[in-house]
Amino acid sequence: MNIAQVSQKFGVTSETLRYWERLGLLPQIPRNESGYRTYGELEMNWVFFVKVMRNAGMSIESLIEFINLYRQQTDSRAAQKELLIEQRDKLVAQQQEIAKTLNYLDFKIDHFEEHVLTYENEKLSYDQPTAFDQAAKTASERD
Template identity: 30%
Template sequence: MEDMTGTGTDKRSYSISEVVALTGLTAHTLRWYERIGLMPHVDRSHTGQRRFSDRDLDWLAFVGKLRLTGMPVADMVRYAELLRAGESTFEERQELLEATRRDVISRIAELHDTLAVLDHKIEFYAGARRAPERHSVR
């Protein structure tokens, strides 16, 4: 997953429509990723059509995880640039991922608090439905 150069020995290649079907991303998003440097070095067929490799699919899966963390696109592009720059950027990449991890942990804590509030309200309504009517007519 670390190597995103597209220069590996992948035997299988995928058209943009196949990648759309496999990833759930749109063709527009894939082209945008390429344009902003998040998905560089996509191979082309002899007719100029994009051809994605298994390595590209692995990279897109990783980018999808970064998106789920809430990492800003600019940081994802920075990570991709650092990755392309090579091993000398290990420390900076690690720092970027650690900062993202801290953000995720903070969001998880916020979500746990939110879940507790929802659980409390759900229990209140469930209890209210089970409670006997106080003003029943006999």
């Protein structure tokens, strides 16, 4: 596939793909006889991985670290796994904050006609445990 096709397939711009390649997040993309990038399955797997990790909020710096560890000849699997666990933990924390915020918005919507609520009632609605909190607790106990 050429860069335009890969760009369309993964919903990232051609400029982003070139940037990721320059940073070393993608392997060197092979070129055809005309000098155009030709993405094969391996390269597209890397595009998919980088896109998912960026969507997960992983920083470019952490991605570079992960990929450098991956490319080392030594056993770096534990360090790689730790980077993924750290990112997952950050996402879980974000998800918990989003769940709390959604509960708060639901409370505000459900009590909208009452117009003005006291701070303590609003804070209580924000701090109420959610179904997600229990699922996250179970997941962290599993780790």
